[in-house]
Amino acid sequence: MLFNHEERRIILENNEIETLIGRLALGDTAAFGRLYDLTSGKLFAVCLRVLGQRASAEDAMQDSFVKIWKNADRYRVNGYSPMSWLITIARNTAIDRLRATRPETDLGRYVEFLPAAGLNPEQSAVAASEAARLADCFAELEEDSRAAITGAYLQGDSYKDLSARFGVPLNTMRTWLRRGLMSLRECMSR
Amino acid sequence: MSSETDREEMDMLAAEYALRLLEGEDLARANALMNSDQDFVRAVEGWTMRLTSLAEDLAPVDPAPSVKRALMRRMFPAMQPTKSFWDRVGPWLGVATAASVALAAALAWQVFSVSVRSPGPLYTAEIASDTNDFRVVAVVDKTANEVFLTRTAGAAPEGRILQVWAHGEGAPAQSVGLWPEGASVRLVLPPEIAAVEGTLTLGVSEEPPGGSPTDAPTGRVFGTADIPNVSVN
Structure with missing residues (x-):
């Protein structure tokens, strides 16, 4: 595989993060x-985006680093996704904190750490190269789908939150969002 | 789950799971699949990686410097008195069999009796994985500056080898040596590790044949053990 300058920079940085x-x-x-x-x-930016307040974002980021420290032995080096592992932990920690402040929501248990030995290096490479195209593909989505997916990812919205925000029934919301995800996947694998 | 529609449904559920949109029955179903279906796990992992790029575009925001200080204090209290050896060993003694305690004693004695020249201290520790599927008894011999390790449970996966790591408090970890085969291994401590005073941490990971291609573990780290109050012979 040949890499351009930007890809090489990312690989080197990923290598350092994986080594750490x-x-x-x-x-x-x-x-x-x-x-x-x-x-x-980066992790603080993610927590801040989800929680919207510096103080609670700082707490969530601290909790994320404690989890990273305690669970580092679960991480498997694959050369592609150390940032994605770290960001996922920060995002989930921030969403947990956000949802804990809403007593009526019961979103149940969530498998916080992906079980090890999932993607092999080739599969990781494919996912990484697809991810690189996400921004362009995202721009091609309809405005509503885009807002719904970002809302879920960066603000921790559930289907219930989204259907309230968009003023549509939950099932309609789900159909919209799934349609967006499908076009996203189709575009990324092009 | 073979038809195209089922696969499609599975992949969408995986995406929704990665986004954390699911509630109730759908969430329960996805959680069950996470524990039973490797294809589903891979689909969630793939979506997780793809969606992370939504966050990668966020411009970094520096947290206040006081946050790092607070975190470091919370995680590594500098003034925390070092735990005594028995406090440290206690948890595993509770679950270890009498046989493995006897083994540690026997190993210590063996090491001790071969190193008759001005005997320095001997330290023993057990490295055990959280799930107890892997255990190693380690004896550090400060006379010869060697570590002697014996597996009492588990082994490297097929086609992989074990690698031993060590570091002093606040110092970078480094490789002590490879453990390609056998139930025991004797390794000479590198000079930096032999010079550690205070808490010496030992760890074991599994790596490709030839050892980690980097200067840090790349495979599973089975566990670590801290040996407090180590002194240079």
Whole structure:
């Protein structure tokens, strides 16, 4: 596989992050400090986007780093997704915090960490290259689908929240959103 | 689950799960699939990776510097008194069989009796995985600056080998050596590790043959053990 300059930069940065996660699993506190310096800006941005308030976003980010430290041994090096693993933890932690403030929502247990040994390196490469096209594909979506998917991803909206926000029945909301996801997948695999 | 419609339905459910849109029965169904269906897990993982790029476009926002200080204090309280050896060993002694305690003692004695020259301290520790499917008893011999390890449960997966790691408190982890086969291995401590005073942390991971291609573990880290109050011989 040949890589352009940007791809090479991302691969090098991913390698450093993967190496640091590997060291975390050994209890290496110096590696933890370095990982924080490299990634806290991004993880804080994710928490802030979900929670909308600095104070609770800072708490969520701290909790995320505690989870990262404790679960580093579950991470499997595949060369593609260390940021996606970290971002997923931060997003889920922030959403949990958001939903905990709404006592009426019972969204049940969620498998927080993906079981190990999922994607092999080739599958990861495919997913990574698809992800690289997401921005363009996203721009092709209809406005409503786009807003719904972003709302779910970055604001932690459930179908119930979305159907209230868009003023449509829940099933209609689900059909819309699924249609958006399908076109997204179709476009990314092109 | 073979027809096109079923696969399509599965993939959409995986996307909804990754987005955390599901509630009630749908969530219960997806959680059950997460525990039983590898294709579903891979589909969720694929969607998770694709959707992360929505967050990757967010411009980083620097948290206040005080947040890092608070986090480091919370996680690694600098002034925390080092736990005593027995506090540390206690949890595994509780579940370890008498046989493995006896083994640790026997190993320590063995190591001790071969290193007759001005005997330095011997330290023992057990490295055990959370799920107890992997256990190693380690004896650090400060006379020879060697570590002697014996597997008491589990092994590297087929086609993989074990690698031993160590570091001092706040110091970067480094490889002590490879453990390609056999129930036991004796490794010479690298100079930086032999020089550690205070808490010495040992860990074992599984790696490709030839060891980790980087200077950190790339496979599963089975566990670590801290040996407090280590002194240089």
